[in-house]
Amino acid sequence: MSGTADSRSRRALAALRRDPLALTGGAVLVLLVVVGVAGPWLAPAGVNEVDVDRMLQPPSWSHPFGTDELGRDVLSRVLVAARVSLQVGLVSVGIALAVGVTLGLLAGYYRGWLDNVLMRCMDVLFAFPVLLLAVAIVAVLGPGLGTAMIAIGVVYTPIFARVTRAGVLSVREQVFVRAAVATGASDLRIMRRHVLPNIAAPLIVQTSLSLAFAILSEAALSFLGLGVQPPAPAWGRMLYDGRGFVTEAWWLGVFPGAAIFLTVLAFNLVGDALRDVLDPRQLTLSEARRNAG
Amino acid sequence: MTRFVLRRLLQSGVVLLGVTLVVFLLLQLVPGDPVRVALGTRFDPETYEALRARAGLDRPLPVQYVSYVGHALTGDLGVSFRSGRPVTAIVLERLPATLSLAVTAVVFALLVAFPLGVLSALRSGSVFDHAARVFSQFGVSVPDFWMGIMGILLFAGVLGWLPPSGYVALTDDPARWAAHVVLPAVTVGLVTAAILTRFIRSSVLEVLSEDYVRTAEAKGLRTRVVVLRHVLRNALIPVVTVVAVQLASLLGGVIVIEVLFAWPGVGRLTYDAVQARDYPVLQGAVLLVAALFLLVNLLVDVLYARLDPRIRVR
Amino acid sequence: MTDRPVLSVADLTVTIGTRRGPARAVAGVDWSVRAGETLALVGESGSGKSMSVLAATGLAPRSARVTGCVRLLGTDLLALPDERRRSLRGRHVGFVFQDPMTSLNPVLTVGRQIGEAGEEHLGLSRRAARARAVELLELVGIPSATERVDAYPHELSGGMRQRVVIAMALICEPDLLIADEPTTALDVTTQAQIVELVADLRRRLGMAVVWITHDLGVVAGTADTVAVMYGGRIVEQGPVDAVFANPSHPYTAALLAARPTPDAGGADLTTIPGAPPSPLELPAGCAFWPRCPVRGDARCEHELPPLVPVATDHRVRTFYPNRPSREDG
Numbered sequence: 054m055s056g057t058a059d060s061r062s063r064r065a066l067a068a069l070r071r072d073p074l075a076l077t078g079g080a081v082l083v084l085l086v087v088v089g090v091a092g093p094w095l096a097p098a099g100v101n102e103v104d105v106d107r108m109l110q111p112p113s114w115s116h117p118f119g120t121d122e123l124g125r126d127v128l129s130r131v132l133v134a135a136r137v138s139l140q141v142g143l144v145s146v147g148i149a150l151a152v153g154v155t156l157g158l159l160a161g162y163y164r165g166w167l168d169n170v171l172m173r174c175m176d177v178l179f180a181f182p183v184l185l186l187a188v189a190i191v192a193v194l195g196p197g198l199g200t201a202m203i204a205i206g207v208v209y210t211p212i213f214a215r216v217t218r219a220g221v222l223s224v225r226e227q228v229f230v231r232a233a234v235a236t237g238a239s240d241l242r243i244m245r246r247h248v249l250p251n252i253a254a255p256l257i258v259q260t261s262l263s264l265a266f267a268i269l270s271e272a273a274l275s276f277l278g279l280g281v282q283p284p285a286p287a288w289g290r291m292l293y294d295g296r297g298f299v300t301e302a303w304w305l306g307v308f309p310g311a312a313i314f315l316t317v318l319a320f321n322l323v324g325d326a327l328r329d330v331l332d333p334r335q336l337t338l339s340e341a342r343r344n345a346g
Numbered sequence: 347m348t349r350f351v352l353r354r355l356l357q358s359g360v361v362l363l364g365v366t367l368v369v370f371l372l373l374q375l376v377p378g379d380p381v382r383v384a385l386g387t388r389f390d391p392e393t394y395e396a397l398r399a400r401a402g403l404d405r406p407l408p409v410q411y412v413s414y415v416g417h418a419l420t421g422d423l424g425v426s427f428r429s430g431r432p433v434t435a436i437v438l439e440r441l442p443a444t445l446s447l448a449v450t451a452v453v454f455a456l457l458v459a460f461p462l463g464v465l466s467a468l469r470s471g472s473v474f475d476h477a478a479r480v481f482s483q484f485g486v487s488v489p490d491f492w493m494g495i496m497g498i499l500l501f502a503g504v505l506g507w508l509p510p511s512g513y514v515a516l517t518d519d520p521a522r523w524a525a526h527v528v529l530p531a532v533t534v535g536l537v538t539a540a541i542l543t544r545f546i547r548s549s550v551l552e553v554l555s556e557d558y559v560r561t562a563e564a565k566g567l568r569t570r571v572v573v574l575r576h577v578l579r580n581a582l583i584p585v586v587t588v589v590a591v592q593l594a595s596l597l598g599g600v601i602v603i604e605v606l607f608a609w610p611g612v613g614r615l616t617y618d619a620v621q622a623r624d625y626p627v628l629q630g631a632v633l634l635v636a637a638l639f640l641l642v643n644l645l646v647d648v649l650y651a652r653l654d655p656r657i658r659v660r
Numbered sequence: 661m662t663d664r665p666v667l668s669v670a671d672l673t674v675t676i677g678t679r680r681g682p683a684r685a686v687a688g689v690d691w692s693v694r695a696g697e698t699l700a701l702v703g704e705s706g707s708g709k710s711m712s713v714l715a716a717t718g719l720a721p722r723s724a725r726v727t728g729c730v731r732l733l734g735t736d737l738l739a740l741p742d743e744r745r746r747s748l749r750g751r752h753v754g755f756v757f758q759d760p761m762t763s764l765n766p767v768l769t770v771g772r773q774i775g776e777a778g779e780e781h782l783g784l785s786r787r788a789a790r791a792r793a794v795e796l797l798e799l800v801g802i803p804s805a806t807e808r809v810d811a812y813p814h815e816l817s818g819g820m821r822q823r824v825v826i827a828m829a830l831i832c833e834p835d836l837l838i839a840d841e842p843t844t845a846l847d848v849t850t851q852a853q854i855v856e857l858v859a860d861l862r863r864r865l866g867m868a869v870v871w872i873t874h875d876l877g878v879v880a881g882t883a884d885t886v887a888v889m890y891g892g893r894i895v896e897q898g899p900v901d902a903v904f905a906n907p908s909h910p911y912t913a914a915l916l917a918a919r920p921t922p923d924a925g926g927a928d929l930t931t932i933p934g935a936p937p938s939p940l941e942l943p944a945g946c947a948f949w950p951r952c953p954v955r956g957d958a959r960c961e962h963e964l965p966p967l968v969p970v971a972t973d974h975r976v977r978t979f980y981p982n983r984p985s986r987e988d989g
Contacts, residue, residue, distance in 0.1 A: 176357075177364030180636045180643075182598025185616065189632050192620040193375045265487065272489050273602050277617060292495060296606065299495055300503030300510075310492030318487035325483070557762035564719055564757075565777040565828070566750015575776075579767050655812045656766055 072329075078322030085316055088132055089139035096129035101284050109302045119304035121295060127304060130286035131312050137287050138316065141202050141271040141280070146263050148206030153213025154256065158244055160214065161221025172218070175211040183208050183266075184273055191279040198281040205270050209263050216259045220252030254331040261324030265317045272313045288313045351648055358644045362637060363415075369633045370414050373625055374407070384427035384623040400425055401626065423630040428622050433630035437612060441634075444604070444611030446516050447534070448596040450527050452589065454535035455542055462539070463546025468573065470551060478543060485540020491602045494533040498606075501529060511608040530607040534600060538592055545588050546581070553581040583653045587646045594642035598635040664734060666836045666868040667716070667753075668692035672728035674708070674715040674892075676939070683939035685711040687892045689728075693885075695835065698862065698869040700883035700900070702876065702915070706936050708892040709872050710840050717753060717838070718745045733835060751781040754829025754867075756858075758841040760821035764813035770797075770824050771809035778831040789831075796827035800857060819850035826857065833865065840872045855882060876915060880904060885973075888912050891937050891947025894967065898974030908970045908981040910954040946978070956980040 070076070088095060098116075104124035112119045118127035160171040178186070190204035224230060225248070233243045274280040275289035283290065288309040295305030373380055381397050382389065401424060402410055417423070423433040466478035502510035508529055514522040553559065554577060562576045601613035608614070612631055619627040674686040686708040693699040701709040714720050716730045718737060730737040733752060737745055757763045765773060774796055775789030784792065790809065797805035800823040813821055822842060829837055839858060843851035859882045862869050871883060879886055879900060887897040888911065896909040907913040914932050934951035937943065945961045946952070952960070956979050967975045970982070 173360060173364065176361045177368060180361055180365050180640050181368075181632065182595045182635060182639060184601055185598035185632055185635055188601060188616060188620060189369075189372055189628060190375075192623075192628055193372050193625070195377060269487075269489055273491065276491050276602055277605060277620070279620070289489075289491070292491060296495055296498075299499050303499055303503075306492070306495040306499055310489060310495065313489045313492060314487060317489070318484065321483060321487045557757060557759060558765040560719065561755065561757060561763045561825075561828075562765070562776075563746075564717075564749070564753075564755040565780070566746045566748075567776060567780050568746070571776075571780070575768070576765055580765065583767075654767065656814050 072326050074322045075326030078319040078326065081315055081319035082323060085135060085139065085319065088135045090136075092133045092136045096126075096132045098126035098129045100129050100133050100286055101125060109298060109305075111302070112304055118308045119302065121291070121305055122298055122302075127291075127308055130291060131288065131308055134286040134288045134291065134309070135312065135316075137198070137275075137281050137285065138268050138271055138313070141198065141205065142264050142268040144202045145205035145267050145271075146209065146260060148202065149209035149213050149263065149267075150256070150260060152206070153210040154217045156210070157214040157217025158221055158248065161218040162225065162240070162244060162248070168218075171214070175214050178208070178211045181208075184270060187270055187274060188277065188279060191274060196279040196282060198285075201271060201274050201280045204274070205267050208270070209267060212263065213256070213259060216255050217252060220255055221248055224248055224251045258324060258328040258331055261320055261327055265320035265324060268313070268320065269317050350651060354644055354647050358640050362640055365636045365640070366415050366418060366633065367411065369629050369636070370411050372629060372632070376625065380623075380625050381427060384625060386623065397425075397427055418633070423633065424626040426624050426627050428624045428627070433626050436627060437615065437630050437634050440610060440612045440615045442515070443513060443609060444597060444600060444613060446523070447527060447530055447600060447604070447609060447611060448593055450531040451534040451538060451596060451600075452593045454531055455538035455592075456589065458535070458539040459542035459546055463543045464550055464578070466543070467547045467550035467554065478547070482540040482543040482547075485537050486544070488537065490533055490537050491606050493536065494530065494603055494606045497529045497533055511606070513607075513609050526607075526609075530600075530603050530609055534596065534603055538596070541592065542585070542589065546585050549584055550577060550581040553577050556580070583650065586653065587650050590642055590646045590649070594639045597638055598632075665692035665694045665731075666733060667870070668729075668731045669712065669716050670729040670731075672712055672716060672726070672730065674711055674720060675725045676711075676721065677723040677725070678940070681940055684942055685724075685892055685939050686715060687942075689889070689892075689894055691887045691894065691897065693836070693868045693870055695868050696862070696866050697885065698859075698871055698883045700879040700886045701870065701872045701889060702874065702879055702886060703889035704874060704936050706939065707889040708939075709889045712889070713838055713840065713870060713872060717749050718742070747781070750777055751832050752834050753836045753838060754832070754834040756822070756825050756829050756837065756839040756842045759845045760818060760825050761813065761845075763825055764821060766813055769810050769812060770816070773813075774809075774824065774828045774831055777828070781832050792831060793827070796830055797824070799830070799861075800824075800827045802827075818846055819853060822846060822850070822854055823857065826854075826861070830861065830865070834867060836868045836870065837862070838870045838872070841874070842871075843875070843878065844873075858882070888915070891942060892939060893947065893977060894975075895948065895978070896974075896976045897967070898971070902971055902974045906970070906974075906982070908974070908976040909948075909978050910952050910980075911948050912976075914953060954980055 093100070102125060104120075106124065107116075107120050108122055108124040110116055110120040110124075116126050116128065118131060121127055121130070156171050156175070160168040181189075187201075187204040187208050190207060191200045194200040194203070230243060230247050233247055271280055272287075272289035272292075275287035276293045278290070278293065280289060281287050291309040292306065295302065295309070299306040376383060381394060381401065381403065385394060385397075398404065402413055405413070421434050423437070425432055426436060429436075462478045462481070466475045469475055498510045501508045509526055510529075512526055514526055516523045559572065559576055562572045567576075597612065599613075600609075600611065601616055603609065604611045604613035605617050612635060616628060616631045619625075619631065669692065670690050672686055672689045673684070676683045676685055689708070689712050691699060691701070701713065703709045711720065711724075715724060715726045716737065717732075720726055726738060728738070732748060735748065737748070740748065764770070771790050771793040774793035775784065775786070778784040778789040778792055779786065794805045794809050797808055802808055802820055802823055808816070808820075813824070816824065825842075837858070842858070843854050846854065855878055858869065858871075861867070871878065873879065883900045885898065886900050886903050887894050888903075888909065889895065890911050896903060896907070896912045903912065904916065907916050911932075918932060932951060937947050937950075943949065943961070945959075945963050946965055949955075949960050960979055963979075965977050965979045967977045968981070970976050
């Protein structure tokens, strides 16, 4: 059981190493992590060095990405904002993963009324367009880094619950699980040792894809002023601030947005490659609908 | 068939109830006194008391909830903390703008995604296919507000062909409405097109590998007939439903685009309500959009059952 | 009286390009079938029996390279442009594939699907095609044909669906009917009915029939000639009676010996130990060598045996025809 999972992951890694798209995505992600961790030290200038004399300067040697409407160095702000996006992405997906997988395990394993209630709750969450719900949650809790993480986490929980539940359902009827039940293993043990390793594949794929969308959502939230608050830099916020000046200062629109785009693209490429390797079955219609919404 | 519809109706009803609960609880999550927070610096005791009474915030929670649902069923979603106007009226008057944007976007998306997806599947592995897949990968990853800004930069700034923002009602002046809707609709539409292209492509590919397509070819039917009558008629059934769902989710998802382009729709309303801490309006907008989303999902399931004869006979 | 064969295949070779390299599914195969005659192509899955027929009629996958000479009613099929071949095939050849549920389009009525080929090749109007479909449904023994013609495939049972597929193949009154494992997905009683139906139709319409199967019971009952395939090649070929009475290839002998009783249909070829070779890695010598109970000598392993005659019209591809197996001797 764990033997096949190991050999599957080894084959998966080998296949990934050969895929140029996956490699590119992976490289960008590594770069992102480096920037995220070391951002403030990599930045050539201060993030909040306001200098009204040098506002709206086009890209130059001293300011490779130009300066914004307050004279701040755009490159530095883009680099430091990477940390925010990464933080929000990882924490929110972490929340969604932890809560969603737990709920999905409970629903799929025990079934019955518990399954019904939990899945109805997930249905309720699915009924809200993603961004709308996140906006509403952040609005009532008060904008900020923490509430953005919670909001995005809540919004992405249902998809993890669904994927987990589907995986559990397909696994629980298999012989080795029944054998474990027959030999009197505790439920928790069964879930941990037998069920989880076998649903790892779709969860890994979903995590990567959700990371992409979580970062996109974070950018949208900060664009609307609901993410991390100024003066801390955030890619979405930079786009919002710069949108009025973009016709005179194109660099204010291009660089922060390109950062978001490349990050999301990288996660999507890796996620797609992982899916091709680990879990190539077609998305069912309802899953496609949920993912699209 | 009617049993199926009734069952789905019941399901949707239950979920809708859950939605109202979530929306209701949103107000309770506000740290502090929502009315006081909303009034902010314009606080005065009379308005405060009046608004509190109108919103019924002193009563026990279950009573408040039942009252909320009861009022909602009659179309009363409370009054705005800002303007005092009824929420339902405020939200409904913004709906046409969002609808005209969403529908235009989806139509544009279909015009792009349909040929791209179908041809990409029929010529799987070709250069065209690879290009289409690259397009859809990019489209799914790009932030729509970024694309919108680039669009403004290019078409309004550099080329000066289109207005950078603003809105003119379709009913007032179709030509100027069209000029204003192009940028936002294309921005939203391209992202939707990317999603749809992927789905159409995979749906067609799946059908192409079905045995009945081989049967049709074996019968010596012309390629055009095989594709239209056998492949597409099957492949497009799930696509129709995905399109409808996309349209519905756009109703809530266009917040950012409406803010960017100053498009006075429900999304923009939501944003303004958030800025102004106008909680009843926020609740009302969220509730209405979610209800519409549920309605569309229900219609889509019924439509799917009608289109696929296998499900029709139940 | 020997007529010109309806379909003749000479030196047919099919190589399919796969991600793991070229796979030679069919190699140097010759067979032919005349009007009113039934040819059975027998083999395990992967033996190339289906692929040889699909490739001959132009239905091989896009990644396949097909060489050889295929003549349908005298015309060289492989040399024709796609359009002409499609038209010729549709008009003169009817196909019955294995699984009737998946072979039928779920969103079209049964009548529409039967009538399509008639509209395309015979120029029938929709109404005429529908009327013809009703006639054919009656011909294949489906009751209440006038109502059933507007039914959808999922509303019919498995046996009825396969009859519909047969009706679909007959609308242009084809000279050749190709049946690729048509009874495998059906239960035993229905199998017998379908076999009987096809035999009856063949007698009435004078068609040639190519019956692809792994079921020797079917072969014994209805075929005139049989070609046994293994590893993409024909290993034994000849009139059914001759081959069954005197199986000269060790594989054929093993197949026949593996059946529980000669008359029981549906006996699967599962009792020969080992597995057939992968078309990606075919040996230079006899493909059956690893599983062969006779095990002649090293020549079998390295040299490909040619097809040699054993009796009139009865050929076999082995260096040791009619040898008893080591266990017997």
